[in-house]
Amino acid sequence: MPETNTQTRRQRLEAREDAIIQGAHAEFVASGFDGAKVADIARRAGVAEGTLYLYFRNKRALLAAVIEAFYGKLTETAEQGVMERSETAERLRFLARHHLGYCLNEWGILSLAVPAWSRVTEYRDSEFIELNRTYVGVFDRVIREGISRGEVNGEMPLHVMRDLFYGGLEYSTRSYMVRGQDMDDEQAIDRLSGQIMAMILPAFGLAGKPQSEPGEDEIGQLAQRLENAVDRLEQLK
Amino acid sequence: MPETNTQTRRQRLEAREDAIIQGAHAEFVASGFDGAKVADIARRAGVAEGTLYLYFRNKRALLAAVIEAFYGKLTETAEQGVMERSETAERLRFLARHHLGYCLNEWGILSLAVPAWSRVTEYRDSEFIELNRTYVGVFDRVIREGISRGEVNGEMPLHVMRDLFYGGLEYSTRSYMVRGQDMDDEQAIDRLSGQIMAMILPAFGLAGKPQSEPGEDEIGQLAQRLENAVDRLEQLK
Amino acid sequence: MPETNTQTRRQRLEAREDAIIQGAHAEFVASGFDGAKVADIARRAGVAEGTLYLYFRNKRALLAAVIEAFYGKLTETAEQGVMERSETAERLRFLARHHLGYCLNEWGILSLAVPAWSRVTEYRDSEFIELNRTYVGVFDRVIREGISRGEVNGEMPLHVMRDLFYGGLEYSTRSYMVRGQDMDDEQAIDRLSGQIMAMILPAFGLAGKPQSEPGEDEIGQLAQRLENAVDRLEQLK
Amino acid sequence: MPETNTQTRRQRLEAREDAIIQGAHAEFVASGFDGAKVADIARRAGVAEGTLYLYFRNKRALLAAVIEAFYGKLTETAEQGVMERSETAERLRFLARHHLGYCLNEWGILSLAVPAWSRVTEYRDSEFIELNRTYVGVFDRVIREGISRGEVNGEMPLHVMRDLFYGGLEYSTRSYMVRGQDMDDEQAIDRLSGQIMAMILPAFGLAGKPQSEPGEDEIGQLAQRLENAVDRLEQLK
DNA sequence: CATGAATGAGAGTTCATTCAT
């Protein structure tokens, strides 16, 4: 009985903490750190304002918890997806889709950890940096293993590959969002990650896709396109 | 006399406006938008607080002015640098160094325009987006011309190339800053941009350095040029 | 059995109440009334916060209990010390040392009852006043008995003697604490109370100490000093 | 014109600062430091809450200003009153009435500086201590001069005399207020200070009132005067 | 009886904006 009670109580506490983190997550995404009001976080979480401070020292600690939780989930699912695949190219394509998916839905969170990066002096930032480092560690391992397997060109610095990979993905998320979502997100993720990977994989030394090998077929395609263009021109006339 | 006066007065006003924008720029970079205090901006600009409101409706308008001025300079210098170079690879290398240089020194400003992107509803954002579009237009033109010249592989969508280029550069800026500056910035810029370009240029179809020696590949090049011509024809439509 | 139980239970309750009062005492001394946190009192007492409210209606009642307990002990020990002595001078010297000792160690508590005195309207104050009256009643009885014995000069109002006695002691405690404790407390108590009493006892009509009675020796000393002074004057010349 | 303007503006600022200090003074006296609400201080001063912070960094600084202003006035008037009198006994009687008057009307303020004394670690306290030291310096000088004139018995430590003087006065203020004001304050001041001084002056070696009638004690007096002369001679050295 | 998580009113403080000079 007491055990059940304890169990129940502890569970309730954890459920509450989760609710608070979720509420904070939503509010931070919606309004940014400074724009987020503690009162609104509390309302979203369904608790009183004062209650927040039983779980987190202050607003900043709340942000830290949110980011930590987010990176935790991100890293875990990334790791899992990688383990389920064996080929390097496949793994990278998965990581790209995975990252892009989170970026698209929760763009705000990732950028919440960033502004702090500009003021390097702030010591708390190291916390976020560490989380990020752990996350990109998944990518690093994939690449290292690819190199040792001879699938990946090992001549270029790992960190450059990483920067290109994540930078390209995140920037294209922004671009996509700015263009305005004209297709559903699933499609967008597939398409965007596909395009990015089509450029990056070869750069990494991995054949983008075995796909159509260049050859005489290209000439055929070209001929086709020329004919189409001419058709259209004729119509314009 | 009155003309001189008017002239002088107008100049004085513009000088003030510039001073204010500069002060705001510095303060925004140092503290972010929410962290920036109007009082500090005024102090940096050497004017009274109230004076700011004679020139700009409110803090937000001040930010808009700062970003506009920044993008203006950014675009102008980019354009100029491109014009001074003729080869596509050279131009891209310049754009990379140029962008990286601004990123490194004024990281904050670029990110100030971004957070708004997450809240797509905010109508003012379109203003910043337009500025950014104009800026990256420089890159776009370089690429289009490169394609039409046959220097750049025209198979991949332009926006993907752009995302990879700017995304890779900005992400590596962040990485560099996080690692802690262990070399002076000039060196860092050369090195980082060099590494990024070493990966990107080949991906764009530009031989990193040794460049494609002319030879029997002429048929391929011909095909490429034909294809580019088609692209342009299609765009004309 | 039930009696034993009741007995045990009652004892437990009293022990708890005492623990709470002690904890509150310590916290109040350390932080003052407003600065004291109920949570800290509970921690010091080793009970839960809510438990405090089973024993005391609120924080204010807790303070009342603390002060009452403190004055109780103060009065009791004062009374006892007086009874163990018979001469008025001895008794007063004891009371001085006794009061000073408490002042030095528990300065905070006495002053906790005071601030309320400034807001005369607060009705609860009478409670503290009564406690203080009872306490100084010990002094009053000593004086009255001294007067009736002819040891004390009965011409001056009792309350003035009391004010001088306690006021002098408490003010010199403050002075001593401000100067910074440069001697151990036992010494300080002896010395301070000695000095104060040396002035007060004669004023009360009690010979401070039998000490050196004025006589012809004074003239000898004076002669000596005059000679010394003359010597020095001659040297100056 | 500009001078007049400046003058006016500066005067207005000073007037406001004074109003704020007065408002804070009243509120602090009425409610104590912790009990005082900044909002109420602002209302009493007739300014907005934010305005307070243009003049004083925070609530604590406000208290410091209040106490400083109070001690300033206290010291000044004390000094002046002393200068207008020449006999030591007269001077002390004046100081007593003077101190008592302030105590009676503004009891709260003096005690506001005290609670901090219990927590000796707080560095700001030294500020208050210094103010108090300056104030009692007036008393000290009166006594020292009295000693050098031979009017005051120089055998006892100065700080003990001081403690007795101020302690007695303040304690009797409290007693008086506790008893409930049954007479008007002017009367009370005269009476209380008279009673205290009647005990203290003799203890200081000053004949309370009737003063020593001249007579055969002439030899003793002569000795005293000689001794005083020696003192002064020694100090000249 | 005991607990301690939950509450929410209320505190001090900040700062973008205004307006009398």
Next chain:
DNA sequence: GATGAATGAACTCTCATTCAT
């Protein structure tokens, strides 16, 4: 046009008190 003192709404955080367990 320029100033900067004044404003007051809005924020984060604290903590005495309550009450379901």
